[in-house]
Amino acid sequence: MNTLAQTSAPYVPWNKGKLVGQKAPLRISEIWAIRVRLEIFGRLRDLALFNLAIDSKLRGCDLVRLRVIDVCHGGQVAAxxxxxxxxxxxxxxxxxxxxxxxxxxxxxxxxxxxNGDFLFPSRITGSPHISTRQYARIVHQWFEEIGLDSTAYGTHTMRRTKPTLIYRRTHNLRAVQLLLGHTKLESTVRYLGIEVDDALEMAEQTDA
Incomplete structure (x- = not known):
């Protein structure tokens, strides 16, 4: 008799009961709701982090490791x-x-x-900058504060928001691919959640 099979716990899928898949991008109204709230309450770090996350379209791991010198030239924040x-x-x-x-x-x-400092230093001793886990907690707090269901949103919401807005306005898939730093067009298609046929049609029109 296989005693291991008898004593081992039943297999439970890692995603059981969890909402998985692409996280929804923010709407313009939601962007401003978060932004205004951070401004009103004087949360300067969070406001800079939020604005930079939207503009940069960076993954969380890249965003938290930014240094002052990465975004500043000659003592001024670069365009x-x-x-x-x-x-x-x-x-x-x-x-x-x-x-x-x-x-x-x-x-x-x-x-x-x-210049050499991390743009978002950690308040935890021994950690030079906020971690991706800290960033995730901060992001979910923003969503919850304006009444969004945080399970439908995440750090990738910040990365997807501006590219999604750009695509909806222009349908320029190639431009969005470059902005996201994707090496393959298919990656951008999946990321935006658009139909492949529509994507290919847009790409053909863009290259024409």
Whole structure:
């Protein structure tokens, strides 16, 4: 008799009872609801983090490791920046809108950050910058504070939001691919959650 089979616990799928799949992007109204709330309550770090997450379209692992020097040139927050992605080892460029630059500058001045410092240092001893887990907790708090079901959203919501808005306005799949730093168009198709036939049609129109 196989005693191991008798004593081992029954298999339970890791995703049982959990909402999995692509996390929903934010709507314009939801972006502003979070942004205004952070401004009203003077949460300068969170405001800079939120704005930069939306503009940069970076994965959480890349966002939390940004240093001041990555987004600043000559003591000023730059209009554009470029970082090498940890996952793909490929560089990706992103824009920093005026509101984002102002919020970052305000946070840097308040926190007394210098060029070599991490942009979002951790408050936990021994950790140089906030972790991806800390970032996830912060992000879920933003969603919950404006009444969103946080199980439907996540850190990838921040990465997907602006590309989704850009795609809806322009249908320029190639532009979104470049902004996300994807090496394959198929990755962008899956990421946006659009139909393959529609994606190919848009791509053909873009290349024409």
């Amino acid at each position: 554009r920046a470029s970082v090498v992605q940890q996952k793909t080892k490929q560089p990706v460029q992103f824009e920093l809108t005026d509101g984002t630059r102002k919020s970052i500058a305000c946070w840097m001045a308040t926190a007394g950050l210098r």
